[in-house]
Amino acid sequence: MNDLLQVEHLNKLYPGFTLKDVSFSVKPGHIMGLIGKNGAGKSTTLKSILNMVRPESGTVTMLGKDFYGHEKKCKQDIGIVFGGIDFYPLKKLSAITAVTRRFYKDWDQERYNDYLRQFSLDESKQFRSLSNGMKVKYLLALALSHHATLYLLDEPTSGLDPVSRDEILHIFTRIVKDGKRSVLFSTHITSDLDRCADDITYIKNGTVLKSADKETFLHSFEHLRTDRDTGPLSLEKIMLRTEGSDIDETAL
Numbered sequence: 001m002n003d004l005l006q007v008e009h010l011n012k013l014y015p016g017f018t019l020k021d022v023s024f025s026v027k028p029g030h031i032m033g034l035i036g037k038n039g040a041g042k043s044t045t046l047k048s049i050l051n052m053v054r055p056e057s058g059t060v061t062m063l064g065k066d067f068y069g070h071e072k073k074c075k076q077d078i079g080i081v082f083g084g085i086d087f088y089p090l091k092k093l094s095a096i097t098a099v100t101r102r103f104y105k106d107w108d109q110e111r112y113n114d115y116l117r118q119f120s121l122d123e124s125k126q127f128r129s130l131s132n133g134m135k136v137k138y139l140l141a142l143a144l145s146h147h148a149t150l151y152l153l154d155e156p157t158s159g160l161d162p163v164s165r166d167e168i169l170h171i172f173t174r175i176v177k178d179g180k181r182s183v184l185f186s187t188h189i190t191s192d193l194d195r196c197a198d199d200i201t202y203i204k205n206g207t208v209l210k211s212a213d214k215e216t217f218l219h220s221f222e223h224l225r226t227d228r229d230t231g232p233l234s235l236e237k238i239m240l241r242t243e244g245s246d247i248d249e250t251a252l
């Protein structure tokens with residue numbers, strides 16, 4: 001089966017920041033984690049893929065189609081979550097859902113109601129009155145309720161307590177289990193990826209440092225290991241050492 005997402009040579013120029021030649025692909029049945037420190041370009045990558053910001057160049061093939069040429073059709077088949085966007089802050093959840101539901105041909109009200117219950121969401125509340133974690137859960141409930149094939153999620157677990165994070169990671173694992181769907185999500189919480197990711201893409205200063213299946217990825221950072229490391233390096237250690245901020249606590 002073909003990759004569900006192929007990103008090739010994506011470039012986006014902001015004053016003071018450039019996303020440079022970003023390429024990677026997501027296989028069906030896989031969960032890919034997008035890591036990188038604050039300001040590395042994770043959100044810009046996801047936004048450029050989705051044409052939420054217009055990239056200078058590059059191609060995005062989604063579910064076998066050129067995304068920029070078939071945006072409307074492709075969007076039916078993808079679930080998207082972007083944190084930090086308080087759209088319709090004064091609207092009640094029920095009103096936002098009513099608009100969303102109309103957009104998706106494959107909207108599944110029963111599944112949506114199940115997620116409302118599972119996430120303890122009250123539809124009569126205004127979006128702005130939700131806690132940050134509840135906002136993320138609500139956006140996830142929308143993204144998960146129209147039988148998408150590909151999920152593109154910007155920090156979907158940030159702001160969630162450990163129990164809720166666990167719940168969400170289980171949902172991701174369940175989604176990809178049939179081998180036909182995929183999840184791409186950015187995160188700072190590398191332990192979430194230790195637990196559920198098949199593949200990792202590491203963005204540093206706007207470029208892809210490494211994109212590979214987790215085993216190959218971890219192996220390619222073996223050179224960062226020191227004599228004091230007993231086991232393989234965790235993703236967190238890899239990031240800390242790559243970014244040059246791995247403080248030796250025994251030296252303090």
Ligand SMILES: Nc1ncnc2c1ncn2[C@@H]1O[C@H](COP(=O)(O)OP(=O)(O)OP(=O)(O)O)[C@@H](O)[C@H]1O
Pocket residue numbers: 014015016017036037038039040041042043044045
């Ligand atoms: N609309 C914009 N105009 C100008 N610069 C922007 C814009 N959006 C993002 N940037 C810049 O692009 C760079 C990458 O930002 P981005 O949000 O992609 O990083 P990130 O890896 O998602 O960071 P974080 O982990 O903090 O969310 C930053 O320097 C940011 O200031």
